[in-house]
Amino acid sequence: MLKPREAVLAVPLYHPPLAGREGLRLDFNENTVGCSPRVLERLRGLDPEQLVKYPERGPAEAAVAGFLGVPSDEVLLTNGVDEAIHLLCETYLEADDEAVIVVPTYSMYRIYAMATGARVVEVAAGEDFAFPAETLIERVSGRTRLICVANPNNPPGSVASREDLLRIARSAPDAALLVDEAYYEFYGQTMLGAWRELPNVYVARTFSKAYGMAGLRLGVLAGDAEQMKSVRRVASPYNVNAVALGCVPEAIADQGYVEGYVAEVREGRERLKKALGVYGIRFWPSQANFILMRVGLTKTDSAKFVEQMRRRGMLVRDRSSDHGCEGCVRITLGPKEHVDRMLAALQEVVEELGIAQGASPR
Ligand SMILES: Cc1ncc(COP(=O)(O)O)c(C=O)c1O
Numbered sequence: 001m002l003k004p005r006e007a008v009l010a011v012p013l014y015h016p017p018l019a020g021r022e023g024l025r026l027d028f029n030e031n032t033v034g035c036s037p038r039v040l041e042r043l044r045g046l047d048p049e050q051l052v053k054y055p056e057r058g059p060a061e062a063a064v065a066g067f068l069g070v071p072s073d074e075v076l077l078t079n080g081v082d083e084a085i086h087l088l089c090e091t092y093l094e095a096d097d098e099a100v101i102v103v104p105t106y107s108m109y110r111i112y113a114m115a116t117g118a119r120v121v122e123v124a125a126g127e128d129f130a131f132p133a134e135t136l137i138e139r140v141s142g143r144t145r146l147i148c149v150a151n152p153n154n155p156p157g158s159v160a161s162r163e164d165l166l167r168i169a170r171s172a173p174d175a176a177l178l179v180d181e182a183y184y185e186f187y188g189q190t191m192l193g194a195w196r197e198l199p200n201v202y203v204a205r206t207f208s209k210a211y212g213m214a215g216l217r218l219g220v221l222a223g224d225a226e227q228m229k230s231v232r233r234v235a236s237p238y239n240v241n242a243v244a245l246g247c248v249p250e251a252i253a254d255q256g257y258v259e260g261y262v263a264e265v266r267e268g269r270e271r272l273k274k275a276l277g278v279y280g281i282r283f284w285p286s287q288a289n290f291i292l293m294r295v296g297l298t299k300t301d302s303a304k305f306v307e308q309m310r311r312r313g314m315l316v317r318d319r320s321s322d323h324g325c326e327g328c329v330r331i332t333l334g335p336k337e338h339v340d341r342m343l344a345a346l347q348e349v350v351e352e353l354g355i356a357q358g359a360s361p362r
Helices: 006-010 037-044 058-068 080-092 108-115 133-139 162-171 225-234 242-253 255-279 299-311 336-353
Strands: 075-078 098-103 119-124 144-150 176-180 201-206 219-223 282-284 290-294 328-332
Touching: 006 108, 037 242, 058 075, 058 219, 058 242, 075 080, 075 225, 080 108, 080 144, 080 176, 080 201, 080 219, 080 225, 098 108, 098 133, 108 119, 108 144, 119 133, 133 162, 144 162, 162 176, 219 225, 255 282, 255 290, 255 336, 299 328, 299 336
Parallel strands: 098 119, 098 144, 144 176, 176 201
Antiparallel strands: 075 219, 201 219, 282 290, 290 328
16 A cells, blocks of 8 residues: 655644634734735736746846845745745755754744654743753754754744854754744844855745735745755745746835834734733733733633634634643734724633733743
8 A cells, every 4th residue: 555654644734724714814923914015016917928937936036135135046935934944854854863943833844854754853942932042052963954943933922042043053063054034024133144154054034924925925045055056956946936926026125015014013012912911911022923822721721712712703823732832822913903903802802701810820
């Protein structure tokens, strides 16, 4: 009988929502409004010829490199950051190598790493999800070939300092260090260009979050030009579709749109923090477009909360299964009108479930 590789069978199942996300989508950290009107205009005016031809990545890649202020040979456009992670796993991990991740974090690092047959080494975040730089460095072994750090991290929204990231890259020269900056626009600090000094550093960015283009699947992997040559070997030549490529120049040209959206999200973040403070609900300060909060002590509590929010038309994400996140829920922020609606629903749910709790233990 046909049998998948053992490593594939060991990969934990990830259940993305593939249908039926009805309501205000505050569950997957997307832009809750949409993309720049300039992108929409470009979409309407796309030449049908673009759909007939295999997509040509070059010009869009050069435009993105120019925008990031790095040469084109340091940049690869990808099918979302997800593909960037996948490509790094394919490039560096042999079976029985080690990939080091911090937990809790974004699920796909583990999934792609495990699929190669590599062992995933989990380093638990510190108190209040602090970045565990020391422990991570201690856990790097002679077999470590990949280290993935989401900065800001998802779901807690916490960050790693530049010094810590550089220290890690220096202490593990035989491992690729992926700094996943999917939420960069909400944070504002980057490791872009760090590979000039430390060629094992990679940075990933996405158009799925602040730019509001998750459906187009467009990400960026940037790193040392020599190292990128190996990554390109395993990438599909047509990994990014023509529609996404056609829209990129407009998306990066309209920074006013992105900045306006980010400013609204930051305001919403402050309003939610304030409301949670009033209810006495424990939360963790976030540098991204979401906040992780503890709405109870168990998975049942968080499931009830998610269901009550859903009944009020708000989709929020239960994170109870993540390391250190029992009873926790993550809510994505958007512009004022969406935050107004979310806060109104939150107030009702807090009252209905009686979850105003004072500071709860982590
Ligand atoms: C840290 C992190 N990286 C990557 C992604 C996925 O990005 P993309 O849509 O570009 O594949 C997410 C999405 O939630 C994320 O939280």
